[in-house]
Amino acid sequence: AKPLDVVKSEYTVDGEITPRDAAVTYNNFYEFGTGKGDPLANAHTLTTDPWSVEIGGLVNNAGTFGLDDILKDVTLEERIYRFRCVEAWSMVVPWIGFSLSELLKKADPQSGAKYVAFETLYRPEEMPGQKNSRFPYPYVEGLRLDEAMNPLTMIATGMYGEELPNQNGAPLRLVVPWKYGFKSIKSIVKITLTDEQPPTTWNLIADNEYGFYSNVNPEVDHPRWSQASERPIGGGLFAKRIPTLMFNGYADEVASLYSGMDLRTNF
Amino acid sequence: MTQTQRLNQVVKTVSAWPIYIVGVLPAAWLFYQAVSNNLGADPLKALEHQLGEWALQLLIATLLITPLRDLFKINLIKYRRAIGLLAFFYALGHLLTYLWLDQQWWWSAIWKDITKRPYIIIGVISFLAMVPLAITSNNLSIRKLGPLTWRKLHQLTYIVVPLAALHFVLLKKTWQLEPILYLGVGLLLVGYRFWRKRLA
Numbered sequence: 001a002k003p004l005d006v007v008k009s010e011y012t013v014d015g016e017i018t019p020r021d022a023a024v025t026y027n028n029f030y031e032f033g034t035g036k037g038d039p040l041a042n043a044h045t046l047t048t049d050p051w052s053v054e055i056g057g058l059v060n061n062a063g064t065f066g067l068d069d070i071l072k073d074v075t076l077e078e079r080i081y082r083f084r085c086v087e088a089w090s091m092v093v094p095w096i097g098f099s100l101s102e103l104l105k106k107a108d109p110q111s112g113a114k115y116v117a118f119e120t121l122y123r124p125e126e127m128p129g130q131k132n133s134r135f136p137y138p139y140v141e142g143l144r145l146d147e148a149m150n151p152l153t154m155i156a157t158g159m160y161g162e163e164l165p166n167q168n169g170a171p172l173r174l175v176v177p178w179k180y181g182f183k184s185i186k187s188i189v190k191i192t193l194t195d196e197q198p199p200t201t202w203n204l205i206a207d208n209e210y211g212f213y214s215n216v217n218p219e220v221d222h223p224r225w226s227q228a229s230e231r232p233i234g235g236g237l238f239a240k241r242i243p244t245l246m247f248n249g250y251a252d253e254v255a256s257l258y259s260g261m262d263l264r265t266n267f
Numbered sequence: 268m269t270q271t272q273r274l275n276q277v278v279k280t281v282s283a284w285p286i287y288i289v290g291v292l293p294a295a296w297l298f299y300q301a302v303s304n305n306l307g308a309d310p311l312k313a314l315e316h317q318l319g320e321w322a323l324q325l326l327i328a329t330l331l332i333t334p335l336r337d338l339f340k341i342n343l344i345k346y347r348r349a350i351g352l353l354a355f356f357y358a359l360g361h362l363l364t365y366l367w368l369d370q371q372w373w374w375s376a377i378w379k380d381i382t383k384r385p386y387i388i389i390g391v392i393s394f395l396a397m398v399p400l401a402i403t404s405n406n407l408s409i410r411k412l413g414p415l416t417w418r419k420l421h422q423l424t425y426i427v428v429p430l431a432a433l434h435f436v437l438l439k440k441t442w443q444l445e446p447i448l449y450l451g452v453g454l455l456l457v458g459y460r461f462w463r464k465r466l467a
Contacts, residue, residue, distance in 0.1 A: 021308070022308035023308075025307060025308050026307065026308035026309055034441070034443060036307070036308070036309065037307065087440075089309065134442075135441070205441065206440075221379075221383075223384075224384050224385070224386060224437075224438070225380070225384060226376050226379060226380065228376065229373070229376065231309075231311065231369075233308050233309055234308055236304050236310060237301045237302055237304070237310045237311055237314070237368060238368070239311075240371065241370075241371050241373065
């Protein structure tokens with residue numbers, strides 16, 4: 001992948017960065033197969049250039065924007081974030097990108113906008129997992145507008161100093177570090193501002209297991225496994241489990257977004 | 268002499284004990300690969316899942332012996348005990364991997380898993396039901412229990428196999444073909460027993 005010019009940022013975490021080798025070979029991207037190695041094996045077929053993103057809904061500057069258009073006014077910075085999968089494994093990833101809020105401000109949300117809906121590319125001829133699947137493609141995700149505007153929420157176009165590999169969601173993806181990984185939707189082609197909570201794919205599949213919020217929360221278990229701890233990926237067979245942190249360690253930045261909410265029912 | 272007769276002839280000359288030795292080699296090899304970090308980014312899950320899957324395959328193999336004899340006159344019965352004990356060995360390896368490397372002897376979490384999570388509960392029941400079978404997989408036990416009681420006891424396999432397959436089906440985030448195939452084949456092989464009994 002092409003190296004990127006980036007500036008360092010204030011965002012970093014304690015603990016070791018996951019080896020790049022692990023982060024680009026161990027992926028959940030069902031569009032390319034359900035096995036962890038399938039995205040690496042199959043995602044090379046994805047065409048990421050040209051690429052455009054349709055931004056619409058309750059915004060004053062709707063339109064379809066090419067990737068260069070989107071990137072020309074932003075400064076790419078490196079942010080080292082914890083990444084916690086709902087399957088109770090985790091990584092520490094040096095992402096490259098910018099705050100989603102910069103993009104949304106340019107789109108100029110109208111006063112009625114309350115949520116942001118995201119959609120992944122649907123192109124079965126290049127994404128073999130989309131063929132003959134009972135999965136409701138295209139993959140969709142969503143955030144509340146205030147979550148989307150939080151400076152932590154980023155659009156990533158790269159990782160480990162380079163452009164995103166296809167299996168990690170090239171050419172641009174969402175990264176919401178205080179939520180389970182599946183919220184960080186990959187290969188985005190559409191962003192829509194809405195006044196109603198948008199549907200989200202894993203919630204459509206199993207609403208008892210995956211809520212709209214899906215904030216990392218060690219006190220609320222997945223119905224089939226505990227979320228109290230996680231296994232860091234990349235540390236080998238004997239890597240120690242580590243305790244999972246509330247909001248994945250970002251409580252200072254985001255806990256206020258949920259004040260007064262019961263996080264057991266709004267899981 | 269037909270192919271089948273020839274095969275049965277070969278079976279007569281080949282004893283069962285090498286199965287134990289050859290059978291544990293994949294486990295040793297896999298563990299070595301996991302320790303030397305050759306199983307990808309998540310060697311623990313690779314080890315845990317592979318041991319479980321081999322256990323399930325061996326369990327299904329034990330259920331294949333009878334229909335092979337009934338339907339194709341192939342008699343592999345002398346290998347069944349070895350295959351069954353190997354299945355237990357792999358299931359034990361799978362369980363120990365979960366307790367030691369996955370949960371790291373974190374008993375409060377393990378206890379919660381075992382009491383709360385259906386797929387774990389089902390896996391545990393399946394394993395516990397295998398224990399008396401493994402303990403009594405020897406000639407002395409057959410003599411002590413008497414062949415009828417022994418056979419009744421070993422019909423627990425008809426519960427063990429579908430539960431082990433169900434454990435696999437339920438741990439996936441979505442319905443996936445591979446585990447469902449194991450469950451289907453397992454149920455078919457158990458169903459065959461009941462069908463055969465009705466005919467008898």
